[in-house]
Amino acid sequence: MKTEFKIILGTFLFIGLTVFAFTQKHHKTNPIYKNYKIINQWELPPVLQEISGISWIGDHKIACIEDEDGTIFIYNLKTSSIEQRIDFADQGDYEDIAIVNHDAYVLRSDGIIFEVENYLTNPTVEKFSTFNDVSRNVEGLTLDKANNRLLIAVKDEKHKEKAFKGVYAFSIETKKFQFLPVYKIDLKNEIFKNIDEKKTHKLMRPSALTVTNNAEKIYYLDGAQPKFLVTDAEGNLEKLYQLNEEEFYQPEGITISPDNRIFISNEGKKAEPNILEVEFY
Numbered sequence: 001m002k003t004e005f006k007i008i009l010g011t012f013l014f015i016g017l018t019v020f021a022f023t024q025k026h027h028k029t030n031p032i033y034k035n036y037k038i039i040n041q042w043e044l045p046p047v048l049q050e051i052s053g054i055s056w057i058g059d060h061k062i063a064c065i066e067d068e069d070g071t072i073f074i075y076n077l078k079t080s081s082i083e084q085r086i087d088f089a090d091q092g093d094y095e096d097i098a099i100v101n102h103d104a105y106v107l108r109s110d111g112i113i114f115e116v117e118n119y120l121t122n123p124t125v126e127k128f129s130t131f132n133d134v135s136r137n138v139e140g141l142t143l144d145k146a147n148n149r150l151l152i153a154v155k156d157e158k159h160k161e162k163a164f165k166g167v168y169a170f171s172i173e174t175k176k177f178q179f180l181p182v183y184k185i186d187l188k189n190e191i192f193k194n195i196d197e198k199k200t201h202k203l204m205r206p207s208a209l210t211v212t213n214n215a216e217k218i219y220y221l222d223g224a225q226p227k228f229l230v231t232d233a234e235g236n237l238e239k240l241y242q243l244n245e246e247e248f249y250q251p252e253g254i255t256i257s258p259d260n261r262i263f264i265s266n267e268g269k270k271a272e273p274n275i276l277e278v279e280f281y
Helices: 002-029
Strands: 036-043 052-059 061-066 070-076 081-087 094-100 105-108 113-117 124-128 134-142 149-157 164-171 177-186 208-212 219-222 227-232 237-242 251-256 262-266 272-280
Touching: 052 105, 052 134, 061 094, 070 105, 081 105, 081 113, 105 134, 113 208, 149 208, 164 208, 177 227, 177 272
Parallel strands: 052 094, 052 251, 094 134, 134 208, 208 251
Antiparallel strands: 036 272, 052 061, 061 070, 070 081, 094 105, 105 113, 113 124, 134 149, 149 164, 164 177, 208 219, 219 227, 227 237, 251 262, 262 272
């Protein structure tokens, strides 16, 4: 009886140690993180059902755009309400917004950038072309203050055999577009190895991006398969977070406040549209 007990105990001990060793090994090699916390949540009105881009403007206010209408919405986080609307263009597929001092820049999915000067007081609009073709679908736009430029992230393009997603630059001073990518998201990087996706070009499909206040990191969102990617200032991939689809059902916008609070907006595809304040660890 004692012998049988020792055999059973030994068997369970062996199985336990094996599982523990596998778990530890998997933890060390698995590049996907899930450590984040939602701090605050704001439910948005129906007019922002298709919210596609956000940008912090100060005084607890965020500039928002949505997919279908050429309108900038100023949302007040303190009052949980829209307090101003600025029309800048007709209907179109508008994807992201970046605020630069008194001016707003809005990205359309075909790569056209709308510059809305003095957007809060006396808006005037000028359009600028980027890629000059329709082979790319672009969704991400943000200010790179350190280099006085806008960064534009490509979500999809016809050349699906490419092993990277390009990030391009648009000079705020000269209004010139740089046709070669300033950053490349390497889709064959080890960081993507545990993503359940067979098609390389779908491993990361940036829906938004933002540069941290200290200019040391760049954050990217993937709205199709909710993810949060961190790179350094040179574009080297550092961390990949897998987001819970019940909480991030379609993350399309991201912005950072001066005190380093991170805000992410969700389109209202599966639930009400919202803005989440999130901490990542």
